[in-house]
Amino acid sequence: MKNFSFLILALAFFIALPSYSNPTFEKNSFIKMRKRFQKIDKNGDGLLSKGEMIEAHRDRIDKLFLNFDKNADGKLSKKELRAVKQEMKKRIYKFRNEGN
Structure with a gap:
């Protein structure tokens, strides 16, 4: 009886698994990674x-300073770093929710 219960549980898991995946999101992520x-x-x-x-990374750092070094002194202040952190949080949130 235990083996039968395990079999039913395993089948239910494998049947439900595709509903949790998002092939479009995975495909888009792969395409973006390949392009990068x-x-x-x-x-x-x-x-x-x-x-x-x-x-x-040099290109990314140059873009970072271009966007966030508001006074163009070649240095990021605490205030400017907080702005970088907030922007990164927004991007991570957007990335995580793209597939939904």
């Missing part, structure tokens, strides 16, 4: 070198 990879992979060899990674 291709953008960073400057020489197109299908691998990310240390130099390519550093360059990609």
